[in-house]
Amino acid sequence: MVSYFPYIFLFLSVSFKGFALSNEAAQIACNQLASTLGTTLIENSTGPDFNNTVSAPRNLFNTQINFSPACIVLAQEASDVQVAMKTIFQHEVDYAVLAGGHSANEGWDNVNGGILISFERMDQVSYDPQRDTITIQPGVRWGPAAVALEPQGVAPVGGRVDDVGTGLLLGGGLSFLSQAHGFSADNFVELDVVLVNGSMVTATAVNEYADLFRALKGGANRFGIVTRYEVQAIHTGKSEEKTWFGGSITYPEDSFEDLARAISHFVHDNVDPRAVHLSNFARVGLTTTATATLFYNGSTLPQDIFGEFLSIPSLSSNLTSLSYLDIALALAGTSPLGQGTLLGAKALIGGSSSSDDSTDQLYLNTLHLWKNLSDSFSPSEIAISTLDFTPVPISQISYGRPESGRGGNAIDPPLVGYNQIVIGNILPVGVKVVSEEIEDAVRLFLEQAPSSPGIPLFINECDSNQEVFATYGGYDFLKATYAKYDPTRFNIRHTNGPIGL
Numbered sequence: 348m349v350s351y352f353p354y355i356f357l358f359l360s361v362s363f364k365g366f367a368l369s370n371e372a373a374q375i376a377c378n379q380l381a382s383t384l385g386t387t388l389i390e391n392s393t394g395p396d397f398n399n400t401v402s403a404p405r406n407l408f409n410t411q412i413n414f415s416p417a418c419i420v421l422a423q424e425a426s427d428v429q430v431a432m433k434t435i436f437q438h439e440v441d442y443a444v445l446a447g448g449h450s451a452n453e454g455w456d457n458v459n460g461g462i463l464i465s466f467e468r469m470d471q472v473s474y475d476p477q478r479d480t481i482t483i484q485p486g487v488r489w490g491p492a493a494v495a496l497e498p499q500g501v502a503p504v505g506g507r508v509d510d511v512g513t514g515l516l517l518g519g520g521l522s523f524l525s526q527a528h529g530f531s532a533d534n535f536v537e538l539d540v541v542l543v544n545g546s547m548v549t550a551t552a553v554n555e556y557a558d559l560f561r562a563l564k565g566g567a568n569r570f571g572i573v574t575r576y577e578v579q580a581i582h583t584g585k586s587e588e589k590t591w592f593g594g595s596i597t598y599p600e601d602s603f604e605d606l607a608r609a610i611s612h613f614v615h616d617n618v619d620p621r622a623v624h625l626s627n628f629a630r631v632g633l634t635t636t637a638t639a640t641l642f643y644n645g646s647t648l649p650q651d652i653f654g655e656f657l658s659i660p661s662l663s664s665n666l667t668s669l670s671y672l673d674i675a676l677a678l679a680g681t682s683p684l685g686q687g688t689l690l691g692a693k694a695l696i697g698g699s700s701s702s703d704d705s706t707d708q709l710y711l712n713t714l715h716l717w718k719n720l721s722d723s724f725s726p727s728e729i730a731i732s733t734l735d736f737t738p739v740p741i742s743q744i745s746y747g748r749p750e751s752g753r754g755g756n757a758i759d760p761p762l763v764g765y766n767q768i769v770i771g772n773i774l775p776v777g778v779k780v781v782s783e784e785i786e787d788a789v790r791l792f793l794e795q796a797p798s799s800p801g802i803p804l805f806i807n808e809c810d811s812n813q814e815v816f817a818t819y820g821g822y823d824f825l826k827a828t829y830a831k832y833d834p835t836r837f838n839i840r841h842t843n844g845p846i847g848l
């Protein structure tokens with residue numbers, strides 16, 4: 348305690364200048380935290396890490412250009428988060444949590460005048476062969492996690508892009524391993540959770556916090572702060588084990604409609620969980636192409652599963668034998684940092700390739716609406732415009748059902764294969780505001796593009812105005828569980844996140 352004193356003094360003496368933008372309660376809370384945890388963990392705007400932390404979110408609109416926290420908490424241990432939340436709760440302060448910083452929604456991972464809890468110093472991942480589980484600290488990113496675990500031949504069901512972080516798990520999570528192992532969150536074994544009042548609980552599928560455990564699989568940032576994820580280890584093999592085959596095929600615009608049909612059919616017809624698919628239509632500058640990313644856990648891409656994708660006229664492809672590590676890093680570097688981003692989610696069931704299914708028309712409508720939207724922007728307004736489809740097959744959904752013995756998830760879709768759809772619009776480098784025209788055009792797309800009734804939207808890819816929770820099979824459960832764990836609605840009153848609870 349004595350050794351902290353000079354730092355506390357320094358902090359208090361500069362804090363009143365640094366806190367000009369923050370409210371009084373936040374200033375008091377920050378000063379209290381600085382005296383409890385010390386100024387290596389609690390920094391205001393004069394601290395050495397402050398600028399980097401506040402600029403870390405991927406979306407420019409979540410960085411310093413819009414946000415100035417009263418102070419940041421650079422947590423090193425779960426107990427630091429407990430102390431922070433106790434203080435935040437006591438003083439009724441606004442707060443946000445920052446993990447990998449990939450949220451597209453403004454204010455979901457940064458805060459103005461409140462307290463930002465950053466996990467950048469809690470970035471360890473380890474494998475326990477006895478329990479056959481992986482322990483993930485919340486500051487971990489999926490690329491480094493895959494690299495660190497490869498020597499042991501295991502991997503978590505994580506994300507598909509290397510620099511995305513663990514916030515992905517709380518939204519459910521879509522992985523290249525999901526077809527065979529469920530949503531990423533279906534692989535939770537144990538979670539340490541700091542509740543809004545600062546108390547800590549450990550939740551599992553079978554203990555007294557089983558409801559919280561389930562709610563954290565899709566409930567995003569509303570149910571507490573997770574300080575430790577223990578997840579099932581998947582035995583994916585080492586980098587020399589080329590047990591997969593695949594890569595990407597790039598298509599010209601003339602092939603777009605055929606690709607849209609193939610996307611619809613794949614999620615309806617395929618029942619093999621070893622088959623993985625992700626398709627992306629993209630306008631970058633003035634060039635519009637589409638890419639299907641296809642993997643199979645085997646020595647080739649079987650014709651009866653991937654034949655439609657393989658027969659569509661294409662521009663190029665890079666199909667080859669791959670290790671799981673190759674797959675985990677296949678999309679590395681595809682996520683531009685520091686540019687303004689807008690996302691929005693839709694979901695469509697698939698149609699059969701063996702009948703004249705009107706479902707295909709919904710895919711074509713979605714494609715045409717996106718094409719009109721992206722064509723309406725000049726490259727100086729929107730640098731990159733995308734439309735992505737990720738299949739959620741029945742094999743994946745079944746892992747989130749209570750019968751699976753994993754405690755269920757909150758998303759709880761019906762047992763029918765569907766595609767999660769996301770549109771993304773990324774502004775050019777340096778553009779700091781979204782025009783009303785762009786916002787209106789994206790809003791109109793989200794109103795007009797079809798979604799299949801009863802199919803859940805994906806919170807990790809939504810626009811903040813979308814009522815995603817209301818589309819979950821577990822919506823009533825989610826509302827009741829939220830009321831139980833946060834009876835004063837502190838989280839909703841003090842942090843931004845999904846609406847509808």
Ligand SMILES: Cc1cc2nc3c(=O)[nH]c(=O)nc-3n(C[C@H](O)[C@H](O)[C@H](O)COP(=O)(O)OP(=O)(O)OC[C@H]3O[C@@H](n4cnc5c(N)ncnc54)[C@H](O)[C@@H]3O)c2cc1C
Pocket residue numbers: 405443444445446447448449450451455456485506507508510511512513514515516517518519520521522567568571572573574681682807808843844
């Ligand atoms: C380029 C790109 C690729 C993507 N690829 C995928 C993909 O393959 N699969 C997929 O499912 N999603 C994907 N997403 C969506 C991504 O999963 C979400 O944006 C996710 O929320 C990002 O988590 P994060 O930790 O990186 O971001 P952050 O912005 O740090 O966190 C996201 C949200 O979770 C909250 N949060 C984070 N950690 C905690 C915690 N420990 N406790 C409580 N709340 C917490 C944050 O406060 C914030 O509201 C992608 C997004 C981008 C931009």
